[in-house]
Amino acid sequence: MKRRQTILILGGGFAGVEVARELEKLLSPDEAILQLVSRGNFVLFTPMLHEIAASDLDISTIANPIRKMIRRTEFIVADVENIDTDNKSVKVVHGFERRSHSLTYDHLVLALGSVPNFHGMAGLQERALTMKSLEDAILLRNRMIAHLEEADPTYSEASRNGLLTIVVAGGGFAGVETVAGIHDFMQSAIRSYSNLQPLHIRVVLVHAGAHLLPELGEQLGSYTEKKLRERGIEVLTQRRLKSITDEGVTLDDGMFIRTSFVVWAAGNSPSPVVAGLPFANRGGRIDTNLMLQVELKEGVWALGDCASIPDGNGGFHPPTAQHALRQARTAARNIVASIRGGALNPYSFRTIGQLAAIGRRTGVGQLFGRRFSGFIAWWMWRTIYLSKLPGLEKRLRVVLDWTLDLVFAKDTVQYTSFRPFSQSTPSSPFHDPEQPPHDAEMDRPTPIGFGLGGSTIWKAEPIEDTPKSL
Numbered sequence: 001m002k003r004r005q006t007i008l009i010l011g012g013g014f015a016g017v018e019v020a021r022e023l024e025k026l027l028s029p030d031e032a033i034l035q036l037v038s039r040g041n042f043v044l045f046t047p048m049l050h051e052i053a054a055s056d057l058d059i060s061t062i063a064n065p066i067r068k069m070i071r072r073t074e075f076i077v078a079d080v081e082n083i084d085t086d087n088k089s090v091k092v093v094h095g096f097e098r099r100s101h102s103l104t105y106d107h108l109v110l111a112l113g114s115v116p117n118f119h120g121m122a123g124l125q126e127r128a129l130t131m132k133s134l135e136d137a138i139l140l141r142n143r144m145i146a147h148l149e150e151a152d153p154t155y156s157e158a159s160r161n162g163l164l165t166i167v168v169a170g171g172g173f174a175g176v177e178t179v180a181g182i183h184d185f186m187q188s189a190i191r192s193y194s195n196l197q198p199l200h201i202r203v204v205l206v207h208a209g210a211h212l213l214p215e216l217g218e219q220l221g222s223y224t225e226k227k228l229r230e231r232g233i234e235v236l237t238q239r240r241l242k243s244i245t246d247e248g249v250t251l252d253d254g255m256f257i258r259t260s261f262v263v264w265a266a267g268n269s270p271s272p273v274v275a276g277l278p279f280a281n282r283g284g285r286i287d288t289n290l291m292l293q294v295e296l297k298e299g300v301w302a303l304g305d306c307a308s309i310p311d312g313n314g315g316f317h318p319p320t321a322q323h324a325l326r327q328a329r330t331a332a333r334n335i336v337a338s339i340r341g342g343a344l345n346p347y348s349f350r351t352i353g354q355l356a357a358i359g360r361r362t363g364v365g366q367l368f369g370r371r372f373s374g375f376i377a378w379w380m381w382r383t384i385y386l387s388k389l390p391g392l393e394k395r396l397r398v399v400l401d402w403t404l405d406l407v408f409a410k411d412t413v414q415y416t417s418f419r420p421f422s423q424s425t426p427s428s429p430f431h432d433p434e435q436p437p438h439d440a441e442m443d444r445p446t447p448i449g450f451g452l453g454g455s456t457i458w459k460a461e462p463i464e465d466t467p468k469s470l
């Protein structure tokens with residue numbers, strides 16, 4: 001009788017959750033205990049992230065609760081702090097009191113994804129917004145509204161230019177989709193501000209390469225650039241951000257752009273926990289063999305954005321969700337084979353295609369070697385990604401939001417009914433002296449992110465009779 005194996009999966013993104021789901025299908029509860037650790041309790045459907053920022057979709061439509069996606073995997077919301085492959089243990093920290101726990105494993109799956117890479121530029125991380133997480137998209141949307149509110153009053157006339165200049169760095173998929181979403185949102189939202197005109201808005205895209213969307217080739221890159229320019233977006237290619245201050249950004253050709261609104265979408269690096277491992281490669285990723293095993297580390301597997309996975313032709317697979325999901329299925333099957341003593345199979349998959357939505361019902365993309373652009377590419381983008389979005393309920397919500405978006409103007413409500421802990425609640429005039437004293441610590445709201453200028457955003461306190469959709 002074989003001992004039950006413990007399979008510990010780190011990271012609840014595309015790769016990690018799919019490994020858990022596949023293992024649930026392939027292994028019986030007598031064969032393995034499955035554990036999944038992740039920082040958040042949902043899987044984020046990143047391809048539609050810019051639609052949250054642009055107010056096309058409601059904030060929870062593209063986030064799927066992990067607990068609804070798995071059946072018998074034990075799911076722990078925690079931060080992975082340390083991985084010790086010599087002792088086969090992982091230190092995680094969780095809960096309000098940040099308690100530490102050690103989890104042991106027989107098989108370890110590293111699927112911790114990536115984080116924005118600020119390339120060590122002083123002040124960039126503190127000042128720029130990023131487009132990686134749901135919080136990022138919510139902050140970006142809120143920030144656009146905050147700048148419109150700030151710029152509208154007549155007494156703001158002098159500072160209007162800087163307030164309504166938005167610089168996006170990075171001309172890859174995330175940067176282009178974000179800049180298009182920002183432009184569409186600002187142009188639509190500005191109609192609600194009586195002192196502001198569309199010409200007050202300046203949106204600049206800075207890209208280090210010669211062509212936007214380099215993965216799609218020069219032709220589609222040039223088409224994208226033309227479309228963005230036609231709408232008034234300034235596209236600066238072969239230029240990089242050199243420095244950033246509170247006043248603005250300076251590019252490497254000396255050009256200064258006065259702005260307090262910068263979005264950084266110019267590169268990612270692997271999760272710092274992974275990058276800090278002694279066996280991470282120079283780029284901070286984990287090298288695997290074709291079977292997704294980490295060689296010389298018994299029982300360790302790596303996949304998704306945090307791994308360098310050879311494509312068998314001298315290169316590496318790109319860090320996309322398309323690959324992460326398929327790598328997850330291969331990794332799960334190979335883990336099962338190694339537990340049962342079967343043969344392992346190599347991961348092999350060629351990218352089917354890539355599509356980008358570039359605003360105003362226009363898209364670009366390549367599918368099965370064919371190029372598409374314009375409305376048809378945008379329609380394909382929507383249809384294909386909608387079909388990939390996990391969960392019928394979420395798909396229906398997205399369709400509903402898209403339909404409403406056709407008819408109504410952008411919603412400019414700021415999601416900031418947040419109350420910092422320092423602003424204590426006034427005590428009730430009807431205080432009951434029989435009741436124990438109010439314990440402020442216990443009522444402390446939970447921080448959910450960081451607001452403008454780095455101030456902490458706190459989770460709104462529940463209000464009775466608040467409609468569910470809020």
Ligand SMILES: Cc1cc2nc3c(=O)[nH]c(=O)nc-3n(C[C@H](O)[C@H](O)[C@H](O)COP(=O)(O)OP(=O)(O)OC[C@H]3O[C@@H](n4cnc5c(N)ncnc54)[C@H](O)[C@@H]3O)c2cc1C
Nearest residue numbers: 011012013014015039046047080113304305319320321322
């Ligand atoms: C804006 C944007 C648009 C994109 N569009 C596309 C697209 O159109 N098509 C496509 O194929 N790909 C797209 N991608 C890429 C795709 O999102 C990634 O390749 C994919 O998410 C990688 O999956 P993963 O599981 O490796 O990492 P992730 O999905 O990032 O998951 C990693 C998980 O690990 C968790 N985690 C990280 N560190 C810790 C820690 N220390 N402790 C606990 N948990 C931790 C994270 O919270 C996260 O849940 C896009 C990415 C972005 C940012």
